[in-house]
Amino acid sequence: MTSLRRNNLVLLFLASLFCGCQSTQKFKITTDDKNELHVVEIDSNRINHECYFMNAEKENNWRHQYILNMLTEKNEVIPVFNPTNQGKPECLAHLKKVEKVLKNTSRVKLCVRDKLEKITDGSNPEVHDFGLLGKHESHYHALTFDTICSAKECYSISDTWTHICPK
Numbered sequence: 001m002t003s004l005r006r007n008n009l010v011l012l013f014l015a016s017l018f019c020g021c022q023s024t025q026k027f028k029i030t031t032d033d034k035n036e037l038h039v040v041e042i043d044s045n046r047i048n049h050e051c052y053f054m055n056a057e058k059e060n061n062w063r064h065q066y067i068l069n070m071l072t073e074k075n076e077v078i079p080v081f082n083p084t085n086q087g088k089p090e091c092l093a094h095l096k097k098v099e100k101v102l103k104n105t106s107r108v109k110l111c112v113r114d115k116l117e118k119i120t121d122g123s124n125p126e127v128h129d130f131g132l133l134g135k136h137e138s139h140y141h142a143l144t145f146d147t148i149c150s151a152k153e154c155y156s157i158s159d160t161w162t163h164i165c166p167k
Contacts, residue, residue: 027073031116038143040110044102046071048130051091064091068098068145069128069138070110077128077138080112080145082157097155098148105150112143 028041049068066082082094101108118139119125125137147156 025073027070029072029116035115036113037146038110038112038116040070040112041107042070042110043107044105046130046133047102047108048128049095049098051086051088051095053088054085064088066091066094066145067142068110069130071128071130071133071136075134075136076140077126077136078116078140079126079138079142080110081142083144094157101148101150101153101155104152107150109149111146111149111156113146114141114143116143117141 025041026043026046030039030041031037047068047070049066052065052067054063054065064086066086068080070078070080072078082091086094119141125139127135127137129135145157147154149155
C-alpha cells in the first residue's frame with residue numbers, strides 16, 4: 001500500500017512537471033507559397049502600435065503613418081505599416097479600431113503582406129518598448145498591414161482583404 005502511494009506521488013509529480021513545462025506558442029507565422037501573404041497568430045501583449053508623425057520639409061496634414069510592431073518568440077520585432085500616409089484623425093481612428101480588437105482578446109490573428117526580409121545594410125536597428133516584455137530591436141523590413149482578427153471581430157484597411165484572412 002505504501003509502495004502504491006509512493007508510485008502515485010511520483011506519477012503526480014512527473015505529470016505536474018510535464019504540464020508546468022508546456023507553454024503555448026506566443027507567436028506563429030504561416031506564409032503562402034509566394035512568400036507574400038503571412039498569417040500571424042500572436043498574443044495581444046506582444047503587439048505595440050502608434051501613429052508616427054513623419055516630419056518633412058513642407059509641413060502638411062498627411063504625414064502620419066500607422067505602425068504596428070510584433071514581438072516574435074525570439075524577441076525580434078517585425079514592423080507592420082499601413083501602406084498610406086494619413087492625417088492625424090484618420091491615423092488615430094485606425095489605431096483605436098485595432099486597439100479595440102487587441103483589448104477584447106488575449107490572442108489575435110494578423111494578415112500582413114510583402115516578403116519577410118531581414119535588414120542587411122548594417123544600419124542600426126530601431127528599439128521598441130514592449131513594457132513588461134522589455135525593449136527589443138527590429139531587424140526586419142516592414143510588412144504591410146491588411147487585417148487583424150479575434151474570434152469575434154475583424155478589422156481591415158480594405159474589405160477585399162478581410163475575406164482573405166481566416167478567422
